[in-house]
Amino acid sequence: MKIRRVIIRRLKLDLVYPFTTSFGTVRDREFLVVEIQNEDGISGWAESVASSDPYYKEETVKTNLHIMEDFLIPIIQREQIMHPDEVSQLFSHIRGNYMAKAALEGAIWDLYAREKNMSLATALGGVKKQIEVGLSIGIQDSTNELFRKIERGLSQGYKRIKMKIKPGWDVEVTRCVRKEFPTIPLMVDANSAYRLEDIDHLSQLDEFQLMMIEQPLAHEDIIDHAELQSRIQTPICLDESIHSVEDLRKAIKLGSTKVINIKIGRVGGLTEAKKIHDLCQKHNIPVWCGGMLESGIGRAHNIAITSLPNFTLPGDTAASSNYWHTDIIYPEVTVDNGIITVPDEVGIGYKPDMNRITAVTLEEKVFD
Numbered sequence: 559m560k561i562r563r564v565i566i567r568r569l570k571l572d573l574v575y576p577f578t579t580s581f582g583t584v585r586d587r588e589f590l591v592v593e594i595q596n597e598d599g600i601s602g603w604a605e606s607v608a609s610s611d612p613y614y615k616e617e618t619v620k621t622n623l624h625i626m627e628d629f630l631i632p633i634i635q636r637e638q639i640m641h642p643d644e645v646s647q648l649f650s651h652i653r654g655n656y657m658a659k660a661a662l663e664g665a666i667w668d669l670y671a672r673e674k675n676m677s678l679a680t681a682l683g684g685v686k687k688q689i690e691v692g693l694s695i696g697i698q699d700s701t702n703e704l705f706r707k708i709e710r711g712l713s714q715g716y717k718r719i720k721m722k723i724k725p726g727w728d729v730e731v732t733r734c735v736r737k738e739f740p741t742i743p744l745m746v747d748a749n750s751a752y753r754l755e756d757i758d759h760l761s762q763l764d765e766f767q768l769m770m771i772e773q774p775l776a777h778e779d780i781i782d783h784a785e786l787q788s789r790i791q792t793p794i795c796l797d798e799s800i801h802s803v804e805d806l807r808k809a810i811k812l813g814s815t816k817v818i819n820i821k822i823g824r825v826g827g828l829t830e831a832k833k834i835h836d837l838c839q840k841h842n843i844p845v846w847c848g849g850m851l852e853s854g855i856g857r858a859h860n861i862a863i864t865s866l867p868n869f870t871l872p873g874d875t876a877a878s879s880n881y882w883h884t885d886i887i888y889p890e891v892t893v894d895n896g897i898i899t900v901p902d903e904v905g906i907g908y909k910p911d912m913n914r915i916t917a918v919t920l921e922e923k924v925f926d
């Protein structure tokens with residue numbers, strides 16, 4: 559692959575609804591979109607899932623810009639890349655900064671697929687033509703509001719409901735939801751809001767037949783999660799704690815997790831995401847694709863990776879209209895009765911909408 563130019567755009571989009579987790583409320587998203595052009599003028603696209611604040615994980619839009627500009631882009635410009643699988647190796651001496659790495663690697667994957675005239679899903683080894691998706695519902699002002707959101711999601715056919723929890727909005731709310739919706743596939747996500755001392759409290763969730771509890775304990779922990787898992791029945795799913803196939807190997811060894819949420823940005827890119835998928839498959843651990851309130855570009859990458867065979871649980875990739883008044887791709891991502899058809903067009907399979915992108919760009923940097 560001959561890379562001629564890297565363009566980083568900083569965009570801002572308003573969310574259709576504010577989204578509240580245990581770590582705060584977001585009303586809009588500021589994020590970076592990466593375009594990488596080859597010598598023939600073909601472009602590959604990806605986005606960074608880093609947000610403007612370091613509340614989910616430590617990376618931010620600003621740290622991503624710094625790491626991309628000063629460290630990662632010079633590597634891409636200097637090295638001859640034959641296959642996108644090489645990129646994570648080329649980046650490996652730069653510690654952490656997973657989201658920044660993933661955004662550049664993702665654009666190279668899209669460019670590679672376009673050069674080969676195939677879909678990104680096919681380039682990744684995807685097999686599924688359709689994927690099942692669920693809805694992630696933030697913390698609400700009242701249980702009535704939560705019920706309304708769940709009902710809406712179910713009426714649109716979403717295959718599972720994930721509700722965010724935090725201390726004070728957990729056991730009793732889940733009890734109410736279960737009473738109202740006794741049989742729906744339901745899970746909760748705590749985004750690291752609890753400590754091991756909360757074992758007795760968290761074990762009260764066991765009576766609600768939840769599919770899983772996502773990341774109850776600290777954002778880098780795999781040790782306390784192992785103890786918690788040995789004392790509760792609800793399967794634990796790790797999100798924040800897993801950055802690599804190495805983290806996963808250790809978590810499996812300790813018994814910290816029974817399900818894995820794969821986020822391309824959190825693990826440094828598609829190549830590492832595939833490795834995590836493969837190791838989970840070997841250990842009969844189901845995986846699903848987590849969401850980070852992505853624009854259509856990130857959403858398209860999520861759809862492509864979800865076409866791999868061990869993504870057996872519905873992911874977070876809801877329809878564009880659940881997040882944005884107007885997305886930055888066309889067509890927008892649509893969900894039909896909880897199912898997305900994986901596009902078979904070349905690359906990510908959706909076209910970046912340049913007019914819309916220009917309209918919401920705050921800053922643009924070109925690296926020749």
Ligand code: OSB
Nearest residue numbers: 614694749848849850851852874
């Ligand atoms: O933990 O999965 C998470 C959004 C921002 C940060 C962390 C998380 C989330 C979501 C959003 O749950 C899911 C979505 O994109 O719909």
Ligand code: MG
Nearest residue numbers: 747772773797
């Ligand atoms: Mg999560």
